[in-house]
Amino acid sequence: MKLTCIRCHKQQEQLYAPFCSDCGGLINPVYDMTSVTLKHSDNPYVRYSDLLPVNDSSLLPNDAIFTPVVHATRLGKLLGVPNLYLKNETVLNTGTTKYRMAAVSLAFLYENGVKHFCTSSTGNSSTAYAQLISNIPELNLSLFTAADFRYRVHFEPTDQINHFILKDATFSEAFEVAGLYAKNNGFTPERGFFNPGRREGLKLAYLEAVDQIPNPIDWYVQGVSSAMGVYGSFSGAKELLQLGHIPYLPHLLCCQQDSCAPMVKAWEEDSEIIEARHIVKKPQGIAMAILRGDPSKVYPYMRGIVKESAGNFARASEEKIRKARKLVFEEEGIDICYSAATAVAGVMIAANAKKIPASDTVLVNLTGRDQPVDAVVHGQWLKKINGQWLPQPTNSPRSSGSHHFANQ
Ligand SMILES: Cc1ncc(COP(=O)(O)O)c(C=O)c1O
Ligand SMILES: [Zn+2]
Numbered sequence: 001m002k003l004t005c006i007r008c009h010k011q012q013e014q015l016y017a018p019f020c021s022d023c024g025g026l027i028n029p030v031y032d033m034t035s036v037t038l039k040h041s042d043n044p045y046v047r048y049s050d051l052l053p054v055n056d057s058s059l060l061p062n063d064a065i066f067t068p069v070v071h072a073t074r075l076g077k078l079l080g081v082p083n084l085y086l087k088n089e090t091v092l093n094t095g096t097t098k099y100r101m102a103a104v105s106l107a108f109l110y111e112n113g114v115k116h117f118c119t120s121s122t123g124n125s126s127t128a129y130a131q132l133i134s135n136i137p138e139l140n141l142s143l144f145t146a147a148d149f150r151y152r153v154h155f156e157p158t159d160q161i162n163h164f165i166l167k168d169a170t171f172s173e174a175f176e177v178a179g180l181y182a183k184n185n186g187f188t189p190e191r192g193f194f195n196p197g198r199r200e201g202l203k204l205a206y207l208e209a210v211d212q213i214p215n216p217i218d219w220y221v222q223g224v225s226s227a228m229g230v231y232g233s234f235s236g237a238k239e240l241l242q243l244g245h246i247p248y249l250p251h252l253l254c255c256q257q258d259s260c261a262p263m264v265k266a267w268e269e270d271s272e273i274i275e276a277r278h279i280v281k282k283p284q285g286i287a288m289a290i291l292r293g294d295p296s297k298v299y300p301y302m303r304g305i306v307k308e309s310a311g312n313f314a315r316a317s318e319e320k321i322r323k324a325r326k327l328v329f330e331e332e333g334i335d336i337c338y339s340a341a342t343a344v345a346g347v348m349i350a351a352n353a354k355k356i357p358a359s360d361t362v363l364v365n366l367t368g369r370d371q372p373v374d375a376v377v378h379g380q381w382l383k384k385i386n387g388q389w390l391p392q393p394t395n396s397p398r399s400s401g402s403h404h405f406a407n408q
Contacts, residue, residue, distance in 0.1 A: 001053050003196065004030045016112040018194040026301055028235060029053040029196050033242045042066065044204050045103070051207070051239055052104055053200050059107035059136065067091050067205070069212040069363075074331040075344075076362075080351045083361040085217075087209050088334055089368060094128045094154075096289075096337075096368030097229060101201040102128035106136050108197025109188070116140040118182035119190035120174040122225065122289045123152025124368055125198075130155030130163075142187060143379075144178040146171050150377045152288065163379035166389065170282060172294045177382075177389055193226040193298045202229035203236030209363050210246055217246075218360035219311075221253040223342035223367060224263065225290040226298045230254055233365075234305050250363070252311035253356075254302065255346030257287040257338075261315040263299055267306070268313070274299045286318055289339035289368065312355055316345035324348060328366070340366045 003012045007025030017027060036050040045052065045060040054060060068088045076084030089097035102125070109117060115138065119129065126143050130153070133141055142162045145153050146169040155161065164181075166174050175192065182189040192198065206220055220237070222230050230252055240246045256264050260283040266274050273296065280293035295302075306313065316324070325341035328334050336344075343364050350356045381392040 001029045001031050003027050003053075016109065016114055016188065018191045026194065027196055029200060031239060033239070036239070036243060038243070038245065044100075044208055047211075048204060048207050051200075051203075051236065053196060054104060054107040055111060056107070059110065061103050064103075066208045066212065069209055070332055070334075071213075072328075072332050075327055078327065078331065079344075079348050080358055081347060081356055081360065081362050082358065083215060084347070085209065085213050085361065085363050086328070086332060086334065087205050087363060087365050089205055089366055090334065090336060090340070094124070094131050095371055096124040096128065097202060097205055097365065098124040098128040098368070099132070100204045101125060101198045101228075102132045104201030104204075105129075105190075105195060105197035106132055106139060108200070109190075109195075110136050110139055114139065114188045116142065116185075117188040117190040118142040118144065118178040118185075119192065120144040120146070120171065120178040121149075121153075121192075122171050122291055123149050123371070124289050125192075126153045127155060127371070130161055133160050134158060142178070142181060142185075144174045144181070145379065146174040149174075149288070150379065151373050152371060153377070153379075154371055155378070157378045165377065165379040165381050167381060167383045167392070169384070171292060193228040193231070199228045199232035199235065201232070203232035205229070205365050206233035206250075206363070207236050207240070210240060213361065213363065215361040216248060217250045217363045219253055219347075219356060219362040220250040220365070221255065221343045221347055221362060222365045223287060223290050223339045223346075224254040224256060224302075225292040225339075226295055227254050227263070227302045228298075229365065229367070231298075231301065231305060234309065249309055250311075252306050252309040253343075253346055253350060254306060254311075254313045255342045256290060256313070256315050257285040257321060257342055258315040258317055259283070259285040260287075260291050260293055262293060263295055263302060264313040264315040266299055267303065272300060272303065286338040287321060287342045289337065290342065312350060314346035314349050316342055316349060320345040320348060334366060335369055336366050337368050337370045340368050343367070 005020035
């Protein structure tokens, strides 16, 4: 595997560089396809090991199995797509597809010399990182969570994790603070979408589904925040196509809740970039995992691959998302979160508008389920005072130590 710029194809020498040193392009792993084989194993981290950016397979889960795929015949009939398949990622250990993200990313970061990284999320990625980090005791994590999302972060405190909760911050702000904190303290900003380890981990749901579904997959559908899962899946599809394992690439359908749909709005206007008018400053909605109001940095990449795939973006109302969640539960017995239901609502809308032909095989990634709400949230509160994030009195036994906080 070589870490290579998608634009100028320059191989990167610096470990864990998010952008090309020459042209600033996105860094993606490139595998030597002549030596890739798909192993005979029920463990996806073994079966697809040649397509993962990790050398030492003992760093990856050794007891994982494929998540189930169901041919949702009843729901498919209702939506007008009889070949509807649902990938049930809710059964993963942390309840979401982000388990795969953390499993691969932690190993990737470790192998690339990272010791202490800083990140933020709307809950599920942070939970997965925090729950899996004990597998690699040499790694440390500083986690930043906007206060509205604090009940979505679940972990038992350990010395490997510092958790900061930001009063009155949006998710995008918390992500920026994580980056600045890393810079001020000599740690690694984790960079979300721009961390290849994340995207590569997330492609596993699609790779598995290819082996589980009898027909070639025409559509890959997901609820998106930065859409790193869709990006990773499309990379995985290109790899399988090169291997001759699939006959063609899927169309991509990226779905958002219409109260926070910056990518869909930019797409509908055929805008090459996210403009100020597309950004949602204080995102609200029931699809909490995907409330990213400002995807400016990732959108041009996503627009590129959605166009390449002859795919689409779709936005769904709260009412449609609620209906989709109810239907998945009633017809297929799977209890999903509203972010996962957004993808099902997207299929409902696209099929109704005849944008997905009835004969197509559609794969929806049911990315997660709701988590139980924790009564106790472990973390150090920070409050923005005169442009600086400062520690607040807290009941948590963990203190902020002597770290430098980010100036905003
Ligand atoms: C349940 C769930 N669905 C969808 C997404 C969106 O995934 P992505 O980050 O690939 O856009 C997330 C992201 O946190 C999530 O937790
Ligand atoms: Zn480049």
